[in-house]
Structure formats: C-alpha cells, structure tokens
Amino acid sequence: MDFIEKACVMTSADMNRVLARMASQIVENNPDLSNVLLVGIRRRGVPLAEKIAAKIKEMDSVDVATGALDITLYRDDLSTVAERPVINKTELPANITGKTIILVDDVLYTGRTIRAALDELIDFGRPRRVQLAVLVDRGWRELPIQADYIGKYVTTTEREIIKVMLPEYDETEQVLLVEQV
Amino acid sequence: MPLKRKDLLGIADLSPEEINLILDTAEAFRDINERQIKKVPTLRGKTVINLFFEASTRTRTSFEIAAKRLSADAINISASTSSVVKGETLIDTALNLQAMAPDAIVIRHSSSGAPHQIARVVNAAVINAGDGAHEHPTQALLDGLTIRQSKGRIAGLKVAIIGDLLHSRVARSNAHLLAKLGAHVALAGPRTLLPLGLEKLIAPSEGSVTFAGNINEAITDADVVMVLRIQLERQTGGFFPSLREYSIHYGLNRRRLEMAKPDAIVLHPGPLNRGIEIDSDVADGPFSLILDQVNNGLAVRMAVLYLLAGGE
Numbered sequence: 001m002d003f004i005e006k007a008c009v010m011t012s013a014d015m016n017r018v019l020a021r022m023a024s025q026i027v028e029n030n031p032d033l034s035n036v037l038l039v040g041i042r043r044r045g046v047p048l049a050e051k052i053a054a055k056i057k058e059m060d061s062v063d064v065a066t067g068a069l070d071i072t073l074y075r076d077d078l079s080t081v082a083e084r085p086v087i088n089k090t091e092l093p094a095n096i097t098g099k100t101i102i103l104v105d106d107v108l109y110t111g112r113t114i115r116a117a118l119d120e121l122i123d124f125g126r127p128r129r130v131q132l133a134v135l136v137d138r139g140w141r142e143l144p145i146q147a148d149y150i151g152k153y154v155t156t157t158e159r160e161i162i163k164v165m166l167p168e169y170d171e172t173e174q175v176l177l178v179e180q181v
Numbered sequence: 182m183p184l185k186r187k188d189l190l191g192i193a194d195l196s197p198e199e200i201n202l203i204l205d206t207a208e209a210f211r212d213i214n215e216r217q218i219k220k221v222p223t224l225r226g227k228t229v230i231n232l233f234f235e236a237s238t239r240t241r242t243s244f245e246i247a248a249k250r251l252s253a254d255a256i257n258i259s260a261s262t263s264s265v266v267k268g269e270t271l272i273d274t275a276l277n278l279q280a281m282a283p284d285a286i287v288i289r290h291s292s293s294g295a296p297h298q299i300a301r302v303v304n305a306a307v308i309n310a311g312d313g314a315h316e317h318p319t320q321a322l323l324d325g326l327t328i329r330q331s332k333g334r335i336a337g338l339k340v341a342i343i344g345d346l347l348h349s350r351v352a353r354s355n356a357h358l359l360a361k362l363g364a365h366v367a368l369a370g371p372r373t374l375l376p377l378g379l380e381k382l383i384a385p386s387e388g389s390v391t392f393a394g395n396i397n398e399a400i401t402d403a404d405v406v407m408v409l410r411i412q413l414e415r416q417t418g419g420f421f422p423s424l425r426e427y428s429i430h431y432g433l434n435r436r437r438l439e440m441a442k443p444d445a446i447v448l449h450p451g452p453l454n455r456g457i458e459i460d461s462d463v464a465d466g467p468f469s470l471i472l473d474q475v476n477n478g479l480a481v482r483m484a485v486l487y488l489l490a491g492g493e
C-alpha cells in the first residue's frame with residue numbers, strides 16, 4: 001500500500017505538549033490517583049499510556065499503574081477479515097474491580113475498538129469507572145462512544161488515515177494525515 | 182505470516198514459520214486459562230465437532246475446553262455411540278456432519294489417513310487429533326511449546342525420544358517438528374519397536390533425526406527426555422518378553438535420567454504406565470513437566486482453533 005502525505009497533524013514537540021495537557025486533565029479529574037490504572041490498547045496505546053504516566057509522575061511525583069490490553073479476541077469483524085490477526089498479551093493487574101480505568105489509544109475513529117476494550121475489561125472485573133483518552137479524534141463514529149481526554153480533533157474524510165508514529169514502533173515521532181493511493 | 186491452510190493434518194507439511202506462528206499464538210492464549218473468567222467471545226457462533234473413534238480423555242477434553250473457552254459450541258461424538266456401529270462409512274458420517282455446517286471437525290481415528298479423507302469431502306476445517314501410527318500434530322505442538330518455555334529455545338537441543346516408536350504417532354509428529362525447529366532428535370527403544378527408515382521421511386532441515394545405538398546412548402547428555410507409552414492395545418504381541426523386562430531395559434528411572442544433562446526435562450504424552458515405561462519417582466519428580474504439557478495442550482488447541490476456524 002502506498003500513501004501520500006497530506007499534512008503533518010502533530011510534531012514530536014506538539015505531542016509532548018498535548019500529552020502533558022492530557023496528563024494534567026487526568027490529575028484534575030481524579031483526585032485519588034492511587035486508584036487509577038492507565039490501560040493502553042495495543043499496539044500504540046501502550047507507549048502512550050506510559051508517556052502519560054511519566055508526565056503525571058513529573059507533575060505530582062505519583063506513580064500511576066499502567067497495563068496493556070490486546071482486544072483482538074473481542075473484535076466484531078474477526079470472521080470477515082481474511083487473515084487471523086496476531087494475538088498479543090493482555091497485561092492487567094490481578095484485580096481491576098473498584099479501580100478507575102483510563103483507556104488510552106492513539107486514534108478514535110469508529111469506536112469499535114473501544115467497544116471491544118470495554119467488553120474485555122468487564123471480563124476481568126468491575127471497574128469503578130472507565131474513562132477514555134485518545135491522542136487524535138478523527139470523527140466517523142459508528143457507535144455511541146466519546147472520549148474524556150482528547151489530544152486533538154482532526155477533521156478527516158473517510159479515505160484519509162491518521163498515522164501516529166512512535167519511536168517504539170516507527171523511526172520517528174509525529175502524527176501524519178495520509179491518504180491511500 | 183498467516184496460517185494459510187484449511188486443515189491441520191500433520192506436522193510434516195507445516196513450515197517452521199507456521200509452527201512458530203501456532204506456538205506464539207498459543208503463548209498468548211495461555212493467559213486466558215489463568216483468568217477468573219476463562220472465556221473470550223472470539224469463536225461465538227462457531228461449531229466444533231469432536232469425532233473420536235478411539236478412546237481419549239486428555240485430547241478430547243482438551244479440545245472441548247479449548248472450543249468452549251473461545252465461546253464456540255463443542256459437540257462430542259464417540260464411535261461407540263454413533264451410527265458407525267450401524268455400519269455407516271467414514272465418508273458418509275463426515276458428509277452428514279458437514280450437512281449440519283460445523284466450522285471445525287476434530288478427528289481421532291485408528292487408521293492413518295482418516296482425517297485426510299474427511300478433509301477432502303468437507304468444507305469445515307479438519308484437525309487431526311491422532312490418526313493410527315501416523316501423526317498427532319497438536320501433541321507435538323504442545324511438546325514444542327513446553328520445551329520452548331522451559332529451555333527458551335528448541336534449536337540446538339538434544340531430545341531423546343524413547344520407547345514404543347513403532348506404534349507412536351506422537352514420536353513421528355515430534356520428530357518432524359523438532360527437526361524443523363533445529364533440534365537433534367535421538368530415537369531409541371526395543372529393536373522390535375523401531376520404525377527403521379523413519380529418519381528418511383524427515384525433510385532436510387536445521388535439525389536431525391537419528392536412531393541411537395541403545396537407550397543409554399540416546400539419553401546421554403539429552404536436554405529433553407520424551408518417554409513414549411507402551412501401546413499394548415495396538416500390539417499384536419511378541420514385541421518384548423514381558424513388561425517387567427521392558428521396564429528394566431527400557432524404562433526411564435532415576436539412574437538412567439542421571440545420564441542426561443543435569444537440567445534435563447522429562448516429557449510423556451500420557452496416559453502413564455507407571456512402573457513400566459516410566460518410574461513414579463521420575464514422573465512425579467522435579468524435572469517432570471508432564472502436567473505442564475497438559476496445560477499447554479489447551480493453549481495450543483485454542484490457538485489452532487482460532488487460526489483455522491476463525492474465518493467466515
């Protein structure tokens with residue numbers, strides 16, 4: 001697949017500022033940080049959750065626990081995709097009942113990933129509340145799901161793709177708006 | 182690298198990449214078996230039929246639990262309670278099951294090649310759960326997973342497979358799998374129970390499969406000792422004088438195990454004939470991973486069902 005780059009949505013410096021803002025909003029909304037668990041959705045939500053946890057640590061010197069969720073087994077399109085997606089591990093603490101879970105993902109689009117994540121979380125326990133933090137909200141929701149913390153809204157067409165690039169998986173750190181050609 | 186095939190009939194036709202994909206997937210599924218709610222919705226609405234023409238506790242239960250933990254509906258058919266006793270042929274049984282639109286058929290049969298015949302006439306994914314003395318692919322995969330977890334690798338290890346090799350589909354599937362992944366397999370057992378020429382069926386690969394001169398030679402410096410069950414139900418008699426003699430000359434006891442590497446692990450596909458092919462103090466000892474094998478079996482079967490029965 002070839003892509004043409006249409007715009008740079010965020011530079012590395014932008015991402016840093018945005019994540020710091022999201023971290024401070026999380027701290028403001030959740031006075032009891034010891035009960036908060038930042039859960040990244042694989043793959044790119046995981047390093048983002050860790051970055052937010054690091055920002056909170058810088059601000060408040062509090063260690064917020066992090067986890068990782070692989071939602072593949074809960075996808076609603078598994079029987080229609082041609083190839084079985086690779087399964088990665090879900091890593092959550094033993095008990096999430098009573099916790100405030102903040103789901104972290106890179107892009108909020110149809111909302112189907114978040115639906116799957118919510119179903120998986122419920123199989124692990126009964127959290128006190130679940131909030132959602134995304135780096136980019138690009139619209140086009142297919143389910144009634146909204147984020148609590150949003151790095152940036154980007155207006156997109158359906159053909160466009162938001163490409164979040166992180167040093168953990170890509171060579172650079174930036175967010176691009178691309179289109180498949 | 183996806184698993185681009187309809188069925189899992191044997192290890193012989195799998196590539197090392199496909200084997201590793203199944204093992205890696207199984208690794209992720211192991212966690213589900215440790216959760217409080219041991220169920221994911223992945224195969225909701227799918228049907229898995231377990232068609233067993235031979236006795237089995239471990240494998241049949243394992244496939245059934247694997248299907249259920251993936252939310253598939255599992256149905257068990259054993260030959261003694263099926264229309265086979267009324268004289269229905271294997272193909273007719275398969276076609277009738279196919280008419281009920283299952284997504285996967287897991288079959289165990291005493292004739293080598295029975296799953297292959299069924300695979301040709303049904304649309305469902307066919308998974309070989311043991312056919313005659315031919316293959317038992319999910320057993321080899323769970324053994325591979327157990328070895329990989331314990332040793333961190335498979336390539337370069339020496340694996341002794343000892344006992345009733347002639348009747349063993351477990352040995353054949355393991356020989357293929359271990360050689361493909363780069364292990365060196367040493368086979369040994371009573372001369373009357375050696376399938377000579379087996380090594381010629383193994384595709385050229387990183388590893389190797391050879392017959393050791395005797396059982397002690399196979400075990401010496403082994404990283405893994407895999408003991409096979411004496412399959413009395415398949416033996417027509419006369420392969421060895423007595424079980425007592427078998428135990429003395431070919432059974433795995435503590436003294437023999439000392440010839441292996443100090444950190445060697447012991448595997449056995451079950452069911453155990455205690456005091457015959459394996460002594461209880463070895464089977465229950467610290468180096469025995471026999472129950473880990475059973476645990477891994479579940480993860481491997483979940484992985485295989487996910488990879489084969491997950492599609493439309």
